[in-house]
Amino acid sequence: MKILGIESSCDDTAAAVVEDGRKVLSNIVASQVKEHIVYGGVVPEIASRLHAEAISGVVKEALDKAGCTLADIDAIAVTYAPGLIGALLVGVNFAKGLAFSAHKPLIPVHHLRGHIAANYVCFDRLEPPFLCLVVSGGHSHIVLLEDYTRFKIIGKTRDDAAGECLDKAARSMGLPYPGGLNLDKAAAGGNDSAFSFPHPRVDGAPYDFSFSGLKTSVLNLMHNAAQKGEQLNHKDLGASFLRAVTDCLCENTFKAAKDFNVKKIVLAGGVSANSVLRKKMQEGASLNGYELYFPQLQYCGDNAAMVAAQGYYEYLAGNLASLSLNAYATLPIDEVIGKSSL
Numbered sequence: 001m002k003i004l005g006i007e008s009s010c011d012d013t014a015a016a017v018v019e020d021g022r023k024v025l026s027n028i029v030a031s032q033v034k035e036h037i038v039y040g041g042v043v044p045e046i047a048s049r050l051h052a053e054a055i056s057g058v059v060k061e062a063l064d065k066a067g068c069t070l071a072d073i074d075a076i077a078v079t080y081a082p083g084l085i086g087a088l089l090v091g092v093n094f095a096k097g098l099a100f101s102a103h104k105p106l107i108p109v110h111h112l113r114g115h116i117a118a119n120y121v122c123f124d125r126l127e128p129p130f131l132c133l134v135v136s137g138g139h140s141h142i143v144l145l146e147d148y149t150r151f152k153i154i155g156k157t158r159d160d161a162a163g164e165c166l167d168k169a170a171r172s173m174g175l176p177y178p179g180g181l182n183l184d185k186a187a188a189g190g191n192d193s194a195f196s197f198p199h200p201r202v203d204g205a206p207y208d209f210s211f212s213g214l215k216t217s218v219l220n221l222m223h224n225a226a227q228k229g230e231q232l233n234h235k236d237l238g239a240s241f242l243r244a245v246t247d248c249l250c251e252n253t254f255k256a257a258k259d260f261n262v263k264k265i266v267l268a269g270g271v272s273a274n275s276v277l278r279k280k281m282q283e284g285a286s287l288n289g290y291e292l293y294f295p296q297l298q299y300c301g302d303n304a305a306m307v308a309a310q311g312y313y314e315y316l317a318g319n320l321a322s323l324s325l326n327a328y329a330t331l332p333i334d335e336v337i338g339k340s341s342l
Contacts, residue, residue: 004073005308006059008091009083009111011042013054015062016304021312024121025066027305030054037177048086055094070102077107077311079114081328088327096323107311108321112139112333115268117310118299126293130264133253135271137163140209142256143333148313151334154256155207162245163271165211169218169241173234183238184274190239197244207256209248246277254284267294270301
């Protein structure tokens with residue numbers, strides 16, 4: 001079964017063709033980094049306009065590279081939540097029009113479910129149940145997958161996401177957008193014990209995260225140094241900050257895996273590309289006897305192969321949408337919009 005996936009939740013316009021939820025026939029991504037870098041972050045209105053300009057060409061390129069025509073596609077999957085509402089609407093409306101004109105089933109895909117599914121195209125034999133740490137610029141979740149379309153939230157951030165925390169710290173250090181990626185590079189080889197940062201915990205919720213205090217801590221440190229005319233070693237500062245953030249992520253994830261007696265752990269989302277997080281997860285998994293999976297770097301960020309992969313399993317579960325499908329800026333990963341309203 002060949003599924004055309006479409007993704008436009010933030011600043012990447014993407015389309016892909018995936019066969020049977022595992023085999024990637026094409027995966028095209030049009031990045032907007034050059035347009036947003038001058039602003040130090042994504043400007044929603046600009047992102048929406050650029051999606052509208054790029055989406056038709058990106059979909060055509062995905063079909064061409066896969067050696068397919070629209071007639072060869074069995075269904076169309078699209079990210080409908082969560083994300084920037086204007087950006088989402090571009091992808092959703094394009095997918096609805098395409099599905100209607102080509103008489104194809106329309107599959108709604110939750111963005112975070114898609115990030116988890118990126119692992120399916122990298123590991124043929126990976127199957128639920130497993131525990132997944134989903135970390136991105138807007139989300140930090142520990143999720144228990146009981147099946148391909150049944151998700152249980154074990155822990156989540158109470159305030160900022162880990163990716164947002166890294167981006168803000170990077171911007172304050174003068175690093176260009178995208179901050180998290182450039183912070184990872186700038187901190188390589190730094191002394192991660194040079195600066196001490198808190199490891200916030202949430203009382204009564206051992207698997208939840210809180211990154212706002214950690215973000216404030218690094219900002220205050222830099223502001224105080226600037227007021228005193230002191231120069232901070234940004235390589236050491238970045239390494240120390242990354243250590244604090246990744247320690248929180250790893251500690252909660254491994255605690256959840258132990259408490260829920262899970263032996264397989266999966267990493268997903270844009271921050272899953274972070275070299276420090278990947279290394280610590282590998283070390284912890286090896287030490288505690290867990291199977292660990294994380295996507296290839298090309299599938300960590302937003303892409304449509306992950307949307308098409310999850311779309312396959314949503315299709316098998318009967319989660320199809322009508323042409324009344326709408327986009328949603330926020331939507332929990334474990335929430336399924338009633339089929340009657342799709």
